Amino acid sequence: MEKMEKRNVSVDFLRGLAVIGVLLGHALQRGLYPIDFNTVGLTKFIYSWHMQLFVLLSGYTMCLSIQHSGKISIWKKIKRLVLPTYIWSIIIWAIHEWDFVGIKWFRSFEFSLIEYIKILLIQPTYIVWFLWVVFIFTLVLYGSFRLMKKLGLSGDLSVLVFSVFVFSGLNLIGQNVMWGGCNYLRQYYVFFIVGYACACLEKEKVYNIAKALFLLLAVYYILYKLVYGIEAVFPSQMLAFLMITILYLLLYWCRILFKITEKNIVCWLGRNSLYLYLYQFLCLNIGVGTGIVRVISIFCTSTAISVALVLLLNRSKKIKAVLFGEF
Numbered sequence: 001m002e003k004m005e006k007r008n009v010s011v012d013f014l015r016g017l018a019v020i021g022v023l024l025g026h027a028l029q030r031g032l033y034p035i036d037f038n039t040v041g042l043t044k045f046i047y048s049w050h051m052q053l054f055v056l057l058s059g060y061t062m063c064l065s066i067q068h069s070g071k072i073s074i075w076k077k078i079k080r081l082v083l084p085t086y087i088w089s090i091i092i093w094a095i096h097e098w099d100f101v102g103i104k105w106f107r108s109f110e111f112s113l114i115e116y117i118k119i120l121l122i123q124p125t126y127i128v129w130f131l132w133v134v135f136i137f138t139l140v141l142y143g144s145f146r147l148m149k150k151l152g153l154s155g156d157l158s159v160l161v162f163s164v165f166v167f168s169g170l171n172l173i174g175q176n177v178m179w180g181g182c183n184y185l186r187q188y189y190v191f192f193i194v195g196y197a198c199a200c201l202e203k204e205k206v207y208n209i210a211k212a213l214f215l216l217l218a219v220y221y222i223l224y225k226l227v228y229g230i231e232a233v234f235p236s237q238m239l240a241f242l243m244i245t246i247l248y249l250l251l252y253w254c255r256i257l258f259k260i261t262e263k264n265i266v267c268w269l270g271r272n273s274l275y276l277y278l279y280q281f282l283c284l285n286i287g288v289g290t291g292i293v294r295v296i297s298i299f300c301t302s303t304a305i306s307v308a309l310v311l312l313l314n315r316s317k318k319i320k321a322v323l324f325g326e327f
Contacts, residue, residue: 015270021050031295059195079325081135102285125181
């Protein structure tokens with residue numbers, strides 16, 4: 001996210017909730033193995049909104065960045081999103097055999113480093129999909145913004161309509177095509193666009209809950225209809241978006257409802273969500289016992305270790321430059 005005059009504490013709070021969902025979701029995945037975690041109710045609940053919320057907030061903050069500065073540094077996005085995608089994918093390949101990493105049961109690594117790099121060039125989302133997806137979404141939305149501005153159509157609506165037109169082209173690609181992360185792009189682009197629209201609504205001071213809820217759900221329905229059809233929209237996808245919409249609406253009031261400040265622990269997690277998201281790949285299978293006991297222990301240890309790594313390693317500018325592209 002581009003630097004703004006002041007951090008949005010509400011966004012940090014929601015990002016904190018989302019990263020807690022990531023940590024708990026991965027703990028369920030590893031802790032319940034070899035049980036199919038997709039059959040567990042709590043897993044279904046978490047996976048229905050946590051990454052979707054991350055993507056929505058990315059679109060939201062991108063719009064705020066454009067409103068604040070009128071531009072976005074693509075080079076900075078490459079450093080902060082693309083480079084970490086490849087760096088961490090290679091790190092995970094190098095340590096995947098270590099049991100405490102807990103990745104070898106969910107991805108195949110039976111190829112050499114050269115072969116693996118070739119796979120990443122074709123499918124960057126093989127391991128760390130989120131950063132790449134946000135980068136592509138940013139390119140399309142920002143490209144749409146620049147094009148519309150050049151054509152004299154600088155309104156937010158024209159940007160959104162053109163972006164929807166571009167993304168709807170994903171429907172022409174086979175459902176199982178993974179080249180360039182098409183499968184993830186098709187699944188999540190609607191949330192990025194709606195996040196962008198949310199910021200536009202905020203700028204227009206649309207605070208009425210019923211109006212905002214109706215508009216957001218209507219936009220969601222139309223966008224998903226373009227790609228997936230009505231069968232995929234109901235009931236699970238619509239229910240997931242309903243939960244995210246409610247969380248978005250809390251942006252306006254969560255300072256009061258939760259009495260949050262920048263010192264709130266959830267806000268701290270949100271400010272460091274990128275680091276936590278990547279560090280947790282190093283320690284996703286450290287736990288004791290079986291079943292729910294193992295899930296809880298993995299969640300606690302992965303959270304504690306990830307937080308400790310943020311506090312210890314992120315003091316070094318060199319480490320942040322190498323691992324997160326902050327140079």
